[in-house]
Amino acid sequence: MSSNNKPFFVGYLSAPGPLRRFLLAICVLFIVGFAALGLTLGVAQDDPGPGAFRFDYGRQTVTGVIELTPYPLVRVTIGNDRIKPGTTLMLAGQGKSSVDKRAIPLEGQLAKVSGVVLQRGDLNMLQLRGGRNGISAVEGAASKQTREPLGRWKLAGEICDGKCLAGAMRPGRGLAHKACANLCLLGGVPPVFVSTQEVDGSEFLLITGPDGDALPKSAYDYVAQFITVEGDVERRGDLLVFRMDPDTLEVLE
Amino acid sequence: MSVKYVPVQWNKNKWIYDWVMLLGVAVFLYVFLYASPGILSHERPINPQVHNARAFGACAFVMLTVILCIGPLARLDKRFLPLLYNRRHFGVMTTFVAITHASYIIDWYFAFASSDKYEALLFANTSYGQLSGFPFEVFGIFALSVLIILAVTSHDFWMKFLTAPVWKRIHYLIYPAYLSVVAHVSLGILQDQQAHAFTVIFISGATAVGVLHLLAAIHERRQDKAITAQPATWIDVCDVSDMTEGFARIKLLPDGKRVAVFLMDGQLSAISNACAHQNGPLGEGRIIACLVTCPWHGFQYNVRNGQSPAPFTEKVPTYNLRMQGTSVQVDPNANPPGTPVDPVPSPLHPQTEGAT
Numbered sequence: 276m277s278s279n280n281k282p283f284f285v286g287y288l289s290a291p292g293p294l295r296r297f298l299l300a301i302c303v304l305f306i307v308g309f310a311a312l313g314l315t316l317g318v319a320q321d322d323p324g325p326g327a328f329r330f331d332y333g334r335q336t337v338t339g340v341i342e343l344t345p346y347p348l349v350r351v352t353i354g355n356d357r358i359k360p361g362t363t364l365m366l367a368g369q370g371k372s373s374v375d376k377r378a379i380p381l382e383g384q385l386a387k388v389s390g391v392v393l394q395r396g397d398l399n400m401l402q403l404r405g406g407r408n409g410i411s412a413v414e415g416a417a418s419k420q421t422r423e424p425l426g427r428w429k430l431a432g433e434i435c436d437g438k439c440l441a442g443a444m445r446p447g448r449g450l451a452h453k454a455c456a457n458l459c460l461l462g463g464v465p466p467v468f469v470s471t472q473e474v475d476g477s478e479f480l481l482i483t484g485p486d487g488d489a490l491p492k493s494a495y496d497y498v499a500q501f502i503t504v505e506g507d508v509e510r511r512g513d514l515l516v517f518r519m520d521p522d523t524l525e526v527l528e
Numbered sequence: 529m530s531v532k533y534v535p536v537q538w539n540k541n542k543w544i545y546d547w548v549m550l551l552g553v554a555v556f557l558y559v560f561l562y563a564s565p566g567i568l569s570h571e572r573p574i575n576p577q578v579h580n581a582r583a584f585g586a587c588a589f590v591m592l593t594v595i596l597c598i599g600p601l602a603r604l605d606k607r608f609l610p611l612l613y614n615r616r617h618f619g620v621m622t623t624f625v626a627i628t629h630a631s632y633i634i635d636w637y638f639a640f641a642s643s644d645k646y647e648a649l650l651f652a653n654t655s656y657g658q659l660s661g662f663p664f665e666v667f668g669i670f671a672l673s674v675l676i677i678l679a680v681t682s683h684d685f686w687m688k689f690l691t692a693p694v695w696k697r698i699h700y701l702i703y704p705a706y707l708s709v710v711a712h713v714s715l716g717i718l719q720d721q722q723a724h725a726f727t728v729i730f731i732s733g734a735t736a737v738g739v740l741h742l743l744a745a746i747h748e749r750r751q752d753k754a755i756t757a758q759p760a761t762w763i764d765v766c767d768v769s770d771m772t773e774g775f776a777r778i779k780l781l782p783d784g785k786r787v788a789v790f791l792m793d794g795q796l797s798a799i800s801n802a803c804a805h806q807n808g809p810l811g812e813g814r815i816i817a818c819l820v821t822c823p824w825h826g827f828q829y830n831v832r833n834g835q836s837p838a839p840f841t842e843k844v845p846t847y848n849l850r851m852q853g854t855s856v857q858v859d860p861n862a863n864p865p866g867t868p869v870d871p872v873p874s875p876l877h878p879q880t881e882g883a884t
Contacts, residue, residue, distance in 0.1 A: 312556060315725050
């Protein structure tokens with residue numbers, strides 16, 4: 276029960292003397308504690324990786340052959356100082372959107388593409404400008420891309436959306452980013468499998484459905500998770516394409 | 529106490545409370561947002577939107593953890609009661625910090641798509657059948673909704689409008705909200721962390737909340753055991769020699785209600801232990817200027833009739849007392865709130881007139 280020798284605090288009256296020292300200590304502890312927690316939590320953030328929009332390159336315009344995997348790519352034939360001929364660029368629109376409507380009619384044709392490069396290691400993407408400024412047909416013969424089958428592989432890693440992974444967002448992968456990745460994939464952004472071990476020299480593979488069609492919807496539940504999945508890998512220039520078999524997908528703990 | 533509703537009834541202690549709270553939050557955010565990036569040796573910085581979202585999210589979690597520790601700490605050690613006094617302001621500030629966190633997330637991860645960002649929040653991830661990859665955003669939505677409801681209804685107007693028991697039950701939603709925050713963090717950012725500082729702080733904070741509530745519950749249970757009464761027409765409260773002038777003895781009645789028996793001016797009076805404001809324990813308060821003063825927010829009552837002094841209108845039930853030898857006994861049937869009851873003189877204490 277109460278005893279009369281203990282200080283009694285009433286909110287609208289001044290705090291009793293003996294309680295003031297205690298409350299002062301609590302105030303100091305509170306402020307110092309919040310500062311310490313802010314610093315500890317602030318410096319405990321993981322490195323989001325090297326991916327980035329390369330605005331420092333400026334707007335890039337190159338010519339190449341449009342290919343569908345079914346996700347649109349451009350295999351550069353006439354490059355520039357930054358983008359060499361033979362480079363394969365995945366294509367994406369502004370935000371979480373694809374460029375399918377503009378690229379599909381140009382499949383197998385030469386086209387001039389223009390936009391901002393996103394780059395993470397050997398993963399390259401071009402975010403196209405709007406309308407015909409971003410992509411337009413040009414005269415000339417388009418050479419056919421050779422496809423080199425690399426056999427069936429069982430890979431461990433993570434399905435990501437290629438744009439955030441390439442640097443549109445930092446961090447652009449992981450479970451906290453899963454909903455964003457799903458939105459990108461729903462918008463038609465090319466999906467990329469990040470393998471824990473390199474396949475023919477690359478850890479990034481553009482991932483498609485088993486017949487070279489779009490990523491199956493059933494795989495969306497496993498985006499951003501650590502999984503194993505089997506499928507056929509094929510090299511198209513400097514890009515690897517992984518045709519996953521959804522029946523073999525397993526979540527790793 | 530108030531006879532009219534104003535946004536905030538400021539006083540010196542509330543100003544100090546709010547300034548300390550704001551300073552703590554400002555320092556946390558400043559250090560997280562502006563000091564830590566210089567220390568991080570990342571090749572490329574985290575996106576400002578994500579960095580901001582993390583800072584405000586972490587701050588909201590820490591604030592909520594501190595808020596939930598205050599209650600049990602005050603039950604275990606009365607010196608923490610002043611922290612309870614203006615806790616509502618702390619809660620409202622936490623809601624604003626949490627809303628800022630949610631805004632950064634929605635305007636970043638759920639924006640830039642052809643769909644509405646709020647709709648996208650609900651359909652972007654629907655993997656409800658699995659633990660890993662579960663749409664942890666729903667836990668955040670629930671917790672934030674509760675915080676907003678609690679912040680909006682935090683004013684005394686709503687307490688009066690809803691009545692204290694209903695208001696209190698609504699505000700107990702803070703516990704499912706905190707559990708929801710724990711799930712939100714556990715299934716979200718914790719799944720991605722390589723550095724474990726946040727994991728350690730998060731687990732420590734959530735454990736502190738759980739352990740303190742457990743300790744407070746055990747403490748309260750022990751106290752209740754000591755003051756629980758068996759059903760009877762008149763119930764023994766204590767020996768009158770145990771009474772102290774200006775203080776109370778509490779008894780837990782068979783109907784689950786508590787009665788506080790006070791000794792004032794050498795005479796005994798009994799009122800409900802539950803303050804009409806927020807059900808604060810009046811029996812753990814004391815008599816100041818002839819009025820029982822609640823230890824939580826300083827609401828006052830005349831111990832002889834359970835009424836707040838004019839112009840205030842709060843009332844609590846009163847109880848009838850009698851002396852059996854030196855034993856103080858209470859009739860477990862409460863009188864309607866505000867019913868005057870003649871005090872019972874204590875045979876052991878001098879009866880005086882005037883203030884205590």
